[in-house]
Amino acid sequence: MQRRNELSKQIGAIKQKLKIDVKDEKVEQDIRTFISKLSNEIGIDPDFAGRLLNILLAESLRLQLNEHHDSIQFESHLAVFMKAKKLESSGKKIIHMEVGEPDYPPPESVRKALSGVFESRQYHYSETKGITKLRTSIAQTIGNHVTTDKVIVTPGGRFAVFAAITSLLTAGDELICIEPAWPAYRECAAFVGSTTNILKTTLDEEWSPNIKKLESMINGNTKMIALNYPNNPTGRILNKKIMEKIVSLAKDHRIYVLSDEVYRDYVFTEFTSVLEYGYEKSIVISSFSKGHAMTGFRVGYAIAEENLIDKMAKVQATALTSVAEPMQYAALAAIADSSAENAKRIKRRLEIISDKLREMSLRFVRPDGAMYIYPELGIGKSDVEFVQKALDLGVAVAPGSGFGDCYTQFIRISACQPDDQLEKGLELLKAAICSC
Amino acid sequence: MQRRNELSKQIGAIKQKLKIDVKDEKVEQDIRTFISKLSNEIGIDPDFAGRLLNILLAESLRLQLNEHHDSIQFESHLAVFMKAKKLESSGKKIIHMEVGEPDYPPPESVRKALSGVFESRQYHYSETKGITKLRTSIAQTIGNHVTTDKVIVTPGGRFAVFAAITSLLTAGDELICIEPAWPAYRECAAFVGSTTNILKTTLDEEWSPNIKKLESMINGNTKMIALNYPNNPTGRILNKKIMEKIVSLAKDHRIYVLSDEVYRDYVFTEFTSVLEYGYEKSIVISSFSKGHAMTGFRVGYAIAEENLIDKMAKVQATALTSVAEPMQYAALAAIADSSAENAKRIKRRLEIISDKLREMSLRFVRPDGAMYIYPELGIGKSDVEFVQKALDLGVAVAPGSGFGDCYTQFIRISACQPDDQLEKGLELLKAAICSC
Numbered sequence: 001m002q003r004r005n006e007l008s009k010q011i012g013a014i015k016q017k018l019k020i021d022v023k024d025e026k027v028e029q030d031i032r033t034f035i036s037k038l039s040n041e042i043g044i045d046p047d048f049a050g051r052l053l054n055i056l057l058a059e060s061l062r063l064q065l066n067e068h069h070d071s072i073q074f075e076s077h078l079a080v081f082m083k084a085k086k087l088e089s090s091g092k093k094i095i096h097m098e099v100g101e102p103d104y105p106p107p108e109s110v111r112k113a114l115s116g117v118f119e120s121r122q123y124h125y126s127e128t129k130g131i132t133k134l135r136t137s138i139a140q141t142i143g144n145h146v147t148t149d150k151v152i153v154t155p156g157g158r159f160a161v162f163a164a165i166t167s168l169l170t171a172g173d174e175l176i177c178i179e180p181a182w183p184a185y186r187e188c189a190a191f192v193g194s195t196t197n198i199l200k201t202t203l204d205e206e207w208s209p210n211i212k213k214l215e216s217m218i219n220g221n222t223k224m225i226a227l228n229y230p231n232n233p234t235g236r237i238l239n240k241k242i243m244e245k246i247v248s249l250a251k252d253h254r255i256y257v258l259s260d261e262v263y264r265d266y267v268f269t270e271f272t273s274v275l276e277y278g279y280e281k282s283i284v285i286s287s288f289s290k291g292h293a294m295t296g297f298r299v300g301y302a303i304a305e306e307n308l309i310d311k312m313a314k315v316q317a318t319a320l321t322s323v324a325e326p327m328q329y330a331a332l333a334a335i336a337d338s339s340a341e342n343a344k345r346i347k348r349r350l351e352i353i354s355d356k357l358r359e360m361s362l363r364f365v366r367p368d369g370a371m372y373i374y375p376e377l378g379i380g381k382s383d384v385e386f387v388q389k390a391l392d393l394g395v396a397v398a399p400g401s402g403f404g405d406c407y408t409q410f411i412r413i414s415a416c417q418p419d420d421q422l423e424k425g426l427e428l429l430k431a432a433i434c435s436c
Numbered sequence: 437m438q439r440r441n442e443l444s445k446q447i448g449a450i451k452q453k454l455k456i457d458v459k460d461e462k463v464e465q466d467i468r469t470f471i472s473k474l475s476n477e478i479g480i481d482p483d484f485a486g487r488l489l490n491i492l493l494a495e496s497l498r499l500q501l502n503e504h505h506d507s508i509q510f511e512s513h514l515a516v517f518m519k520a521k522k523l524e525s526s527g528k529k530i531i532h533m534e535v536g537e538p539d540y541p542p543p544e545s546v547r548k549a550l551s552g553v554f555e556s557r558q559y560h561y562s563e564t565k566g567i568t569k570l571r572t573s574i575a576q577t578i579g580n581h582v583t584t585d586k587v588i589v590t591p592g593g594r595f596a597v598f599a600a601i602t603s604l605l606t607a608g609d610e611l612i613c614i615e616p617a618w619p620a621y622r623e624c625a626a627f628v629g630s631t632t633n634i635l636k637t638t639l640d641e642e643w644s645p646n647i648k649k650l651e652s653m654i655n656g657n658t659k660m661i662a663l664n665y666p667n668n669p670t671g672r673i674l675n676k677k678i679m680e681k682i683v684s685l686a687k688d689h690r691i692y693v694l695s696d697e698v699y700r701d702y703v704f705t706e707f708t709s710v711l712e713y714g715y716e717k718s719i720v721i722s723s724f725s726k727g728h729a730m731t732g733f734r735v736g737y738a739i740a741e742e743n744l745i746d747k748m749a750k751v752q753a754t755a756l757t758s759v760a761e762p763m764q765y766a767a768l769a770a771i772a773d774s775s776a777e778n779a780k781r782i783k784r785r786l787e788i789i790s791d792k793l794r795e796m797s798l799r800f801v802r803p804d805g806a807m808y809i810y811p812e813l814g815i816g817k818s819d820v821e822f823v824q825k826a827l828d829l830g831v832a833v834a835p836g837s838g839f840g841d842c843y844t845q846f847i848r849i850s851a852c853q854p855d856d857q858l859e860k861g862l863e864l865l866k867a868a869i870c871s872c
Binding site: 124295322 | 561
């Protein structure tokens, strides 16, 4: 009877935990210990029991993260973009410094490719991993001993992230994410019922992760660490020493490294791809969206060992058969074109923005790459309130909390507008800050 | 002590079941009864306990289905296509009657649309649900009181299926699928850890589902029934009376109806869309791939109540942001074009194939629609062995078991070749059958 009461109590605790506070690590540890004891007592394999618990916790977390994610999405840069579009349709003029979409066109070669698609009948189902010519061209462009069989072409970098995470992680597994970051990694993890553990970084640390903290977060369930450098939203690139330490930790614990390098064409300092560390459990994500200004074509790719590419290909086959063939030919046409001019343009614009932000005495880290600056507001208002105020004045920026819950004192400014528009937009931002 | 032994024994049975025979319904029922009793005894909510069991069973099933799916994939029409391509690259001539991809081009309007995309700058991120103009045009074309907010544009019909199943089903839920059918439904269910229960139909029943059997398969965990008419591979369309019964069963049990109507443009008899029954939990899938011969453009769509479309849009936002904008404009250009000529062409070809199969004394049901005929081989060899023999002779067809495990005495013949090629291909098939 006593045992039965104890059981009920403990199960009650599990249920409470599932409903109320999934992030209380003390309670979680207590439950794990209890489950482990119980499974020994009744003769179940403790791994089996632990997995059972993990799946339940993850299921519950997934639901909570999804709900939570709704509230984040509502305040994301996309939500701001939608609000801005609505204001514009009612006649208001808005300067768009919220979205990460180049204002300049794709290479001219793409125009010709599109015009030739119909005649060349390049509009059929293609191989699941993408047309061979494109995969080979990508491999050659990347170098680093990458061969065709290590490349999969996906509908945008986002689907490459989705395929990597959903094929390698399952319910009960854990992902480590260094924030601030693009929210896609934790969204994809939540989709399969995996938990995301956040390693926070701060402006004072210059957005550099604390390796000791990172190490302490790794446990038996940790399956992957997501890196995003040049970083969206901070523009930070990690130096080689830190990268080496992260990859070395991953190697020691047999953890996948997902390295989202979509901004590798916008780099103003030294940048080392994860590929250079030769770790067989790393997956590099890239895309034609940013470097070649081809966002709407939805052509991205992943580079990894063939066995990982095969797993991702299965997800792609299940979800969407293959990538639109005309878009693959457009990417193939673009790949020979240099994106150096685009990088120069963005670098100059980021300098314009930096100068202005310094005038306004806002704190930020000078970006090493990417297309954004992530300044601290230093005002009484939250990012979301501030963004609304700025919108009222005619400039759209992204709230900082879209890249990590705790960054409610930050905004992301995107350099994807012509110089004169940026300057006008910054004046409006200044006015918004002064009025706070 | 006795109780503890009993527990161990039962848990042993669960583990056995998870590993060995997940489809033994007697064992499954025993375990359910035991879990229900146990949960009452120790004071857990039986629903909670049942869900726990379901998640575990589904997890295990998912792994098994995936493994199983590998073996099916290996013998699918795509695998045959790959083998055929390999033979061709070594100089052999192969007639392709295995894949469901029109040999005729998309409408001419698509050529113009593609050439105009660059100039019109129609290459940006679009709304998650698709560009409004296309959604509105689809709504207008479909009729049946469909409005823009009930439409989501997806990268192919397959992603619409994926988004519907992964947003509405979760681990532990059950999908009912009437076979033979396109394997995508059960593949997507397996992806989220849901179980697929198969309602088998036979040639003798003229591929019509037994409604009593269907009803007996529905339980508290049943969340969705997948319909695929005009059917791939049989070409069968269900009559209105049977459709009414199915929708009525679904209504009674509050089950989603996923109706894949991608072949609705290829219909040679009366066809009633599920939309006409006005059931708010139905989701219709369609695509530009078949009717407009636009397979490689990857533009499909789903039609459902707005709350369901919103859920699917969340999956789309998580997995791939939006559909390639140039492809959406190509579809928009094509939508005004009639697919009546394509339907006539396929009907004529199916008649050519039917005549020939009758000469060969093969049994089959005359197709009411779609692009295929699914004859019974009536030979000593399995479908897979036969397909290999046919390939050696120079004609590729799809093995019947790719559309349901038990159909190893069937093949699927596709009408996507010019008449003269079809006739040659059928001669080769005849030779293959005679040699068996």
